[in-house]
Amino acid sequence: MTALSSAAARAAHLTADGTPKVFTDTVAERLLGGLADEMIGYHRAQGEHIILAGTRAVTTVRARYAEERLAAHGQYVILGAGLDTYGYRGDPDTNVFEVDHPATQEWKKGLLAKAGIAIPDRIVLVPVDFETEEPVRKLAGTGFDTTKSALVSWLGVSFYLTRDAIAKTLGEIGRLAPGTELVMDYALPDGLRDAEGDAYAHIAAQVVGENAEPYRSHFAPEEIDALLKDHGFEVAENVSLEHAVPPETWRRTDALRPFDYFRLVRAAVPG
Template sequence: MDGGASRTAMMAAGGRAAHLVVDCAPYLFEDTMASRLLGEQAEELIGYHLQFGDHVVLSGTRAQVNARSSYTEHRVDTGFTQYVILGAGLDTFAYRSPLARQIAVFEVDHPATQQWKRELLMAAGIDATAARFVGVDFESDDLAAEVAAHGFNQAAPALVSWLGVTMYLTEAAISAALTVLGTFAPGTELVLEYALPPELRDESGCAYAEFALPATADQGEPWLSFFTPEALTDLLDKHGFTVAEHVSQRQAVAPELWQRTDNLNPADLCRLVRATVRD
């Protein structure tokens, strides 16, 4: 972090923005707001993808962030009136999607990261009131109390997304958060991204991990947690969730979107799990 700026948030937003410039149609996901939100950083980040876009980490990042966003935002449009984005970073759903005018969107992140995002929104002339900013230090703050203080209705089911975060946390920290999320209203749905252990990765996932994991560790953000689908199912079950499905990157979008003329390919390094809070 540099004064609140999140490197991982910039890389994710850069991957979504670059996808529409570097890769060919059909697009996995169309984040038409990411480049605008990145402001002065957009040209540099997209330029890097244009120059080195076939590298396994850059192409892998574009595939990962766009596939997971596509899957998750499709889940928003299934009748929920509340959407909680944990580790929101530079997510643009609230400022881009027509659905955001019909539901309450809660962006949960560290206060310093949120201040940085507010500054980017202001600089881009984007209305920040489209989302409710819930500043939370996960080490010390009460997540349930904080979202309730911002108008979250704990009696109504919500969609909760938790993307690009759990691999940086210990299992104890993940378990603590799931304890809170498990108290949300029955029918609340969680879409969580998790990293696979080495023995379950495919060739593309191994290649991505070989480059990316040492780089993030060198930058002070090592990957700490890895789960088999079975182990994560057990953990979620213990916290009151019933798992509906585990989704690979290939499965996260329609099959025809992987019939491509560019070098964008799915990798099995991280997966999504969709689970529901039980009655």
């Protein structure tokens, strides 16, 4: 459900929100197939609701923030890829490694087939269970070049994992080639969110809990910075949604607003 909701939010942004556009995903609606009209329709009809508007803000900002870092790398590792669509609309010279649970990948392959979208040769699906397996090691033998830097995005995933699982995966990423960049998001705990973030968190916790996908971890910014440094990263920035995109992004008259519940952090493997 969270993968569907994220894809619907990215797709709905193109018609439910005004300008400036935060991010343009031209493939997400096709992936939703028969659910597209209903799911995007919620956003068009009730787009000011904090969960709907908030999810559009989160999903578009984090996708833009990550993909803007791709220019410096020829390979892109997407941890917890879900219904990410970069590989089907992005730079054809970038090799993409979609790392996700095997069941999720089979489901996505079915959606792609129904939409008539072929999986390009440059996209490799890497099946992994983040709680029990080592995702970076699973890249071995897939064509991933361990001697070259990569962009690794880990978006919409960390809050569903235990702290131990997060630390283990960071340890793996930290052993990749120098210059490798990680972009990940995380959720703030009680006391560090603004009013809108608290409201979003309260409703979202109920929704994801009812769908058997409960949030398992929250971090203060200094905790994430320390965790990354402990695993060999140099932290470049740790920002709110408001500051992850240019200021003019928020000069708008629609319901899209930044709120402080999810943060984005960018870090690199030193070299």
